[in-house]
Each structure stands twice: as C-alpha cells, then as structure tokens.
Amino acid sequence: DAKTTQPPSMDCAEGRAANLPCNHSTISGNEYVYWYRQIHSQGPQYIIHGLKNNETNEMASLIITEDRKSSTLILPHATLRDTAVYYCIVEFSGGYQKVTFGTGTKLQVIP
Amino acid sequence: GAVVSQHPSWVICKSGTSVKIECRSLDFQATTMFWYRQFPKQSLMLMATSNEGSKATYEQGVEKDKFLINHASLTLSTLTVTSAHPEDSSFYICSARDISGWGGSANTGELFFGEGSRLTVL
Numbered sequence: 212d213a214k215t216t217q218p219p220s221m222d223c224a225e226g227r228a229a230n231l232p233c234n235h236s237t238i239s240g241n242e243y244v245y246w247y248r249q250i251h252s253q254g255p256q257y258i259i260h261g262l263k264n265n266e267t268n269e270m271a272s273l274i275i276t277e278d279r280k281s282s283t284l285i286l287p288h289a290t291l292r293d294t295a296v297y298y299c300i301v302e303f304s305g306g307y308q309k310v311t312f313g314t315g316t317k318l319q320v321i322p
Numbered sequence: 323g324a325v326v327s328q329h330p331s332w333v334i335c336k337s338g339t340s341v342k343i344e345c346r347s348l349d350f351q352a353t354t355m356f357w358y359r360q361f362p363k364q365s366l367m368l369m370a371t372s373n374e375g376s377k378a379t380y381e382q383g384v385e386k387d388k389f390l391i392n393h394a395s396l397t398l399s400t401l402t403v404t405s406a407h408p409e410d411s412s413f414y415i416c417s418a419r420d421i422s423g424w425g426g427s428a429n430t431g432e433l434f435f436g437e438g439s440r441l442t443v444l
Contacts, residue, residue: 243431245431245432245433247433249366252438252440253437253438254328254415254417254435254436254437255366255433255435256435257432257433257434260431260432296365298365298366302431303431304431307353307354307371307419309356309368309371310356310368310417310433311368312358312365312366312367312368313365314365315365
C-alpha cells in the first residue's frame with residue numbers, strides 16, 4: 212500500500228508557483244521522499260528527492276517538514292508543460308526495493 | 323543519463339493471442355526491473371519485480387501464468403501477456419534503477435521509467 216496521501220487535483224495559474232503537498236506520517240528514519248511526475252501517456256519522470264533537508268534542482272524545490280511527516284514540492288514558475296500527475300513516494304534510496312504508487316495529484320496549469 | 327526503453331510503444335492484437343513487451347536498460351545494467359500496469363485515469367499498479375537470472379516476484383492478485391516475465395540478461399526484461407483478452411488492454415510500464423551509476427546518473431536512487439507500451443486487445 213502507498214505510504215503517502217496527496218490531494219487528487221490542483222490548479223495553478225501559468226507563471227505562478229505550484230505548491231503540491233504530500234503527507235507521509237509513517238515515514239521511517241532512513242526513507243527518502245521522492246517526487247515523480249507523469250505527463251499524459253508517458254512513463255513517469257523523476258523530479259527530486261530528499262531525506263530531511265530542503266532540496267532544490269533545476270526543476271523544482273522540495274520542502275520537508277522538520278518531523279518529516281509531510282513535504283511540499285514547489286514548481287517556482289509553472290508552465291503549461293508542467294500539467295501532469297505528480298506522485299510523492301517514500302522509499303529507501305537505491306537498492307532493489309519495489310515502489311508502489313499512490314493516486315498522485317493531477318496538476319492543471321491554467322493559461 | 324540512464325535510459326530505459328520499451329518496445330513496442332503500442333500494440334493491437336486479437337483476443338487469444340500473446341503479446342511480448344520488451345524493456346531495456348540502454349546504458350546501465352539492471353539486475354532488477356519493475357513492471358507496472360496503468361488503466362485510464364488510474365495510478366500505476368505494480369505487477370511484478372523482474373529479477374535477472376531468477377523467477378519474477380508477482381504482486382498479490384497478478385496471475386503469473388498470465389503475465390510471463392523473463393529477465394534473461396542484465397539489460398533486458400520481457401513481459402508476455404498470454405492469451406490476451408480485452409480486459410488486459412492497458413498501459414504497461416517498466417522501470418529500473420541505475421544502482422551501479424554506470425549510466426552516468428548521479429546515482430540518486432531514482433527509478434527510470436520506460437516510455438510505456440499501450441496494449442489494445444480486440
């Protein structure tokens with residue numbers, strides 16, 4: 212079973228920041244938070260991951276609360292191409308562990 | 323960076339026939355690959371874990387005789403849908419991790435996904 216809960220859908224105006232929340236209250240100490248997104252009819256794509264510190268890369272920022280029970284993915288300037296389903300996953304980094312997906316958040320970027 | 327490729331990207335077949343989908347890690351070796359199935363407007367559902375040189379591990383409710391998985395090399399896993407029926411029509415996606423880092427990735431532990439294979443059974 213997925214270990215995360217996310218809102219089913221969100222809208223964001225083009226050019227504005229998109230903030231996607233994720234709850235993972237049962238995360239264990241050595242599990243990471245990973246974010247992927249899936250554009251329609253494509254395989255998912257990795258976005259970012261983190262353990263307990265906030266992370267930033269060219270695609271997004273990841274804010275993890277101090278108790279690690281929730282996190283927020285931030286797309287700083289959403290574009291129409293960011294319209295996708297975003298999945299928040301908790302898993303051990305690397306290794307052979309299988310990954311199960313929750314329902315994700317469908318982000319609709321509006322012109 | 324690490325790339326996973328699937329073939330075919332789409333396939334249409336008649337009911338009762340078998341269909342094979344290939345998943346290749348193009349620039350890294352993958353001792354483990356994962357197969358997912360996705361129905362319209364639903365999330366990815368893990369079907370099985372493909373292990374190089376050994377039997378696949380199937381998730382509960384997935385028929386191993388229906389969905390044959392072969393992982394004969396470190397870069398290729400195949401999923402064969404046997405005696406396909408219209409209810410098997412779905413989007414099938416494979417994934418793998420670049421554990422060795424040979425694919426040039428920063429070995430972030432991320433999963434790399436194939437482009438997906440859309441199966442339509444008539």
